[in-house]
Every structure is written in structure tokens, then in C-alpha cells.
Amino acid sequence: MPIIPVMPRFHLLFAFAMAILAPTVQAADTAPDIPDIEHGKATFNIMCSVCHAVQKTGGPVEGPNLLGLVGRKAGSQPGFAKYSEALKASGLIWNEGTLNRFLVNPMAMVPGTLMPMLIPDDKTRADVIAYLATLEAPEK
Numbered sequence: 001m002p003i004i005p006v007m008p009r010f011h012l013l014f015a016f017a018m019a020i021l022a023p024t025v026q027a028a029d030t031a032p033d034i035p036d037i038e039h040g041k042a043t044f045n046i047m048c049s050v051c052h053a054v055q056k057t058g059g060p061v062e063g064p065n066l067l068g069l070v071g072r073k074a075g076s077q078p079g080f081a082k083y084s085e086a087l088k089a090s091g092l093i094w095n096e097g098t099l100n101r102f103l104v105n106p107m108a109m110v111p112g113t114l115m116p117m118l119i120p121d122d123k124t125r126a127d128v129i130a131y132l133a134t135l136e137a138p139e140k
Ligand code: HEC
Pocket: 044, 047, 048, 049, 050, 051, 052, 062, 063, 064, 069, 073, 074, 075, 076, 077, 082, 083, 084, 085, 086, 087, 088, 103, 112, 113, 114, 115, 116, 117, 118, 119, 128
């Protein structure tokens, strides 16, 4: 008798586990090059959000607000007054390529920058950049 009520619950658990695992497995199997925005966001929240705001108002002020980053000139966020001369003079426009080179080691690409955080892992960096690309510019 006790085995009967246990079985359906086991099946439910199994289905639940598969629902969680399936997307991960599928992503790894079929499309290893597609960036994982959710992973990028989670990484950002751990490594970057202590200094960079990604909302319109409030948030940390150690680094510039990153809303609307992609497409903007480096060192040009009007609300941030503490940019290094090095970053302002870099002439960079932020896009996937420039962010990829910058974030692997900011100090190597822009000597003198005050941006201290490196993302050496290629996949993690791509995921974070994909997340940054979702941060739309605030309306003027
Ligand atoms: C300890 C604080 C701090 C952390 C943590 C940090 N940053 Fe920064 N970041 C800065 C500062 C300060 C600048 C301005 C650098 C300069 O002027 O040279 C900056 C600049 C940048 C810029 C250029 C922005 C612009 O307006 O030109 C990008 C992109 C950036 N950071 C991304 C990131 C990412 C992604 C992470 C996490 C992996 C991160 N930062 C973590 C402080 C930080």
C-alpha cells in the first residue's frame, strides 16, 4: 500500500527536475555560442552592481550608470563626474567588440582607467555583454 501514494509524487518531482535541467542541457547541446542573458545578469549583480546603477535614478555612484551603454561614447555619461582622463580620451564607442576587449582587462586596453573589474572568462564576458546590451537608454 505505501508505494502507491509515493509514485505520483516521485513522478512530479522527476518532471520538475527535468523542467529545470532541460533548458540548461539544451543550451549546452545545441547552441553553445548563444549568450545567456540571465547568467550575464546574475554575474553583473555579483561583480558589477556594487558600483554601477542600471536603473534611472538612485543606485550606486562609484561607477557611471550603465543604462544605454551600448552605442554611447566611453566616458560620456553626463551624471558621472569622476571619469578618468584616460577613459574620456580613449575615443571608444561601446559596442560588443569594444566591450569584449575592455572587460577582459580594462587597464590593458585603457591604461589609467579607474574601472577595476576584469572578466577573464570568454563565455561569462559574452553573457555580461549580452545583458548590458539589454539596458536601454533612459528617455530624455
Ligand atoms: C569598484 C567599483 C567598480 C566595479 C565593481 C565595476 N566597475 Fe565598471 N567602472 C567603475 C568606474 C570608477 C568606472 C569609470 C572608469 C574611468 O573613468 O576610467 C567604470 C567604468 C565602466 C565602464 C565604462 C562606462 C562608460 O560610461 O564609459 C563599463 C562598460 C564598466 N565599467 C563595466 C563594468 C562591468 C561589466 C563590471 C562588472 C564586471 C564593472 N564595471 C565593475 C567602477 C567599477
